[in-house]
Amino acid sequence: xxxxxxxxxxxxxxxxxxxxxxxxLCLKLKDVSGGEAHTLALMxxxxxxxxxxxxxxxxxxxxxxxxxxxxxxxxxxxVGFLQNIVTFDAGWFHSLAADENGMIWAWxxxxxxxxxxxxxxxxxxxxxxxxxxxxxxxxxxxxxxxxVSAGRSGLHSLAxxxxxxxxxxxxxxxxxCGNESQDSTLQVPDLVHDxxxxxxxxxxxxxxxxxxxxxGVGHSIALDDEGYVWHWGRGSSTGGYPEKxxxxxxxxxxxxxxxxCCDYSVAVDEYGNVWQWQYxx
Numbered sequence: 001x002x003x004x005x006x007x008x009x010x011x012x013x014x015x016x017x018x019x020x021x022x023x024x025l026c027l028k029l030k031d032v033s034g035g036e037a038h039t040l041a042l043m044x045x046x047x048x049x050x051x052x053x054x055x056x057x058x059x060x061x062x063x064x065x066x067x068x069x070x071x072x073x074x075x076x077x078x079v080g081f082l083q084n085i086v087t088f089d090a091g092w093f094h095s096l097a098a099d100e101n102g103m104i105w106a107w108x109x110x111x112x113x114x115x116x117x118x119x120x121x122x123x124x125x126x127x128x129x130x131x132x133x134x135x136x137x138x139x140x141x142x143x144x145x146x147x148v149s150a151g152r153s154g155l156h157s158l159a160x161x162x163x164x165x166x167x168x169x170x171x172x173x174x175x176x177c178g179n180e181s182q183d184s185t186l187q188v189p190d191l192v193h194d195x196x197x198x199x200x201x202x203x204x205x206x207x208x209x210x211x212x213x214x215x216g217v218g219h220s221i222a223l224d225d226e227g228y229v230w231h232w233g234r235g236s237s238t239g240g241y242p243e244k245x246x247x248x249x250x251x252x253x254x255x256x257x258x259x260x261c262c263d264y265s266v267a268v269d270e271y272g273n274v275w276q277w278q279y280x281x
Contacts, residue, residue, distance in 0.1 A: 035090030036153065040097075041070060048073040048085045048097055056093035057125040058108035064125070073097075076105075078126045091150025091215075096157055097127065102144020104130045104159055112155035113187040114170035121187070130159075130169075135188040139167060151215035152262035158213040158220055159189070165205030166192040166213050166222055174218040175240030176233030178204070182240075192222075192232070193241045204230065204242050216261035219279055221245070227255045229267055235279030245277070 031042040038052030038059055049070040050059040057064055060073040060082075072081045082105065088097035094108030094115060105127035106115040113121060116130040116139070129138040139145060139159060147160040156170030156177055167189040168177035178192035194202040204210060208224040218234030222242070229245040236243055245253045245267075253275060258268040264278045 056109035096148040103140040112171040164209035178232040
C-alpha cells in the first residue's frame with residue numbers, strides 16, 4: 001500500500017508527539033495512515049488509535065478536541081473500542097475502518113455523504129456502520145469488506161469487498177463514484193459500474209477482480225489482480241464509469257503492484273518503476 005505520508009515519517013511523528021521509545025513502539029505499532037491533519041495507527045492487537053486535529057470529529061474519540069498523544073478509537077455509540085481492525089484509512093476530515101468480520105465503520109464530517117449514513121448528513125464523533133447499497137442493511141452484511149479508502153483531499157469514500165467489487169459514496173460532482181449517475185452526492189454506497197456505458201446491472205467486479213481502490217480529489221483509481229489500473233471521474237475520457245489507464249502512446253499500464261492518488265495518481269510496477277499522471281481541472 002502506498003500512503004501520502006510514508007510509514008517512516010509517520011513513525012517519527014508519533015515518536016515525537018508521544019515520547020515513546022522506539023523499542024516500545026516496535027512492539028506495538030503495526031500500520032499507520034496519515035490524513036490531512038490527523039493520523040490513525042493500528043497496533044499489533046488490531047486496535048485502532050488516533051491523534052491530531054479533531055475539529056470535524058475525525059479521530060472517533062467522542063469529542064471535537066484534538067490530541068497530541070495517541071488515544072484509542074471508540075466503539076459504536078461510544079461503547080468500548082473498535083476491535084479486530086484489518087483495514088483503515090485517514091481521509092481529509094473523516095476516517096474509515098473495517099474489521100475482521102468485514103464490517104465497515106465511518107466517523108468524522110459528513111458534508112457530502114462521505115460517511116454513507118443516509119440523507120441526514122450528520123457528522124459522527126464515534127464510529128458507526130456504513131449503510132448498505134441503496135440504504136438497505138449495512139455494507140459488509142453479506143460480503144466482507146477487505147479494503148477502504150477515505151480519500152486524499154476529497155469528499156468521497158471507496159471500499160472493496162472480498163469478491164473484488166468496489167463501492168463508492170459521497171461527493172460525485174465529477175463522476176468519482178463511478179456509477180454513471182449525475183447525482184452530485186451519494187448518501188449511501190453504490191456499486192462502481194463496469195467500463196461499458198451501454199450495459200445495465202454490470203459492475204467493475206464483474207469484469208475485473210479489484211484488490212485495491214484509492215479515492216482522490218475528483219477521481220478514483222483501482223488496481224486489479226492482473227496488474228491493471230482503472231480510473232474514473234476527473235481526467236478520464238469516460239467520466240462516470242471506469243476505464244483502464246494507458247501509458248503515453250496508448251499502451252495499457254501493466255504489471256502494477258501498488259497505487260495511490262490525491263489530485264494526481266501514482267503507481268509502482270513489479271520492476272520498481274514509479275508511474276505518475278496528472279489530472280487537469
